[in-house]
Amino acid sequence: YWFHRLGHTWRPFWLLWHRPHHMPPFLTIPTTQPVFAAFPLFFLLSVPFQLGVGVGAKLFYSDAMIAEALVVRMMGQVALIGSHNTALYATYWHSRPLRALSAFFGEGPYHYMHHSALPGHSLINLGGPLFMLWDRVFGTYVSPTETRPPIGLQGSPLLHLNPLRLGLAGLLQIGHELRHNQGIVTRLRVLFGSSSFAPAH
Numbered sequence: 001y002w003f004h005r006l007g008h009t010w011r012p013f014w015l016l017w018h019r020p021h022h023m024p025p026f027l028t029i030p031t032t033q034p035v036f037a038a039f040p041l042f043f044l045l046s047v048p049f050q051l052g053v054g055v056g057a058k059l060f061y062s063d064a065m066i067a068e069a070l071v072v073r074m075m076g077q078v079a080l081i082g083s084h085n086t087a088l089y090a091t092y093w094h095s096r097p098l099r100a101l102s103a104f105f106g107e108g109p110y111h112y113m114h115h116s117a118l119p120g121h122s123l124i125n126l127g128g129p130l131f132m133l134w135d136r137v138f139g140t141y142v143s144p145t146e147t148r149p150p151i152g153l154q155g156s157p158l159l160h161l162n163p164l165r166l167g168l169a170g171l172l173q174i175g176h177e178l179r180h181n182q183g184i185v186t187r188l189r190v191l192f193g194s195s196s197f198a199p200a201h
Helices: 001-011 009-024 029-036 041-057 064-083 087-094 096-105 109-115 130-140 165-166 170-181 184-192
Strands: none
Touching: 001 009, 009 165, 009 170, 009 184, 064 096, 064 109, 087 096, 087 109, 096 109, 096 130, 165 170, 170 184
């Protein structure tokens, strides 16, 4: 939960890791999943995080639990399909089994709301399994709506549809801001400030 929340609130994580995942104005698995994390922080954050999850599991059980993990993973993947698929939003909303599965894993229409371009929606439904427990604890839970919300970056900025340019957008933005803004405080905020910080140039 906090790792994902930092991906939205702290500039380095937002620009260099998570923003590309929120760029698509129409969600499909092929266009959303590959850009879950941007260059270069994907290698520095996501890969060690996944390895840490695997190592952490060994602290609680000595056997591999491969069959159990596969069953849970497959169930989670069914819910995950609805998280990043605009065309299936209504299907997941109206199907009671799919909606129940989505609620348990914090996926489907529950996570789709997190991609909403509506003001204030970037910090909702950040958590995951167990009925979005951490979102409920920290007050960031919002129930999905029957009407599918518009998605993408807030303000719907014009995007240059070039994969290389989109993948490097965070690095390019930081470089531009460092070059065109003066003062040590401003430059530190460019590098380490809040994701909402916008320098003069």
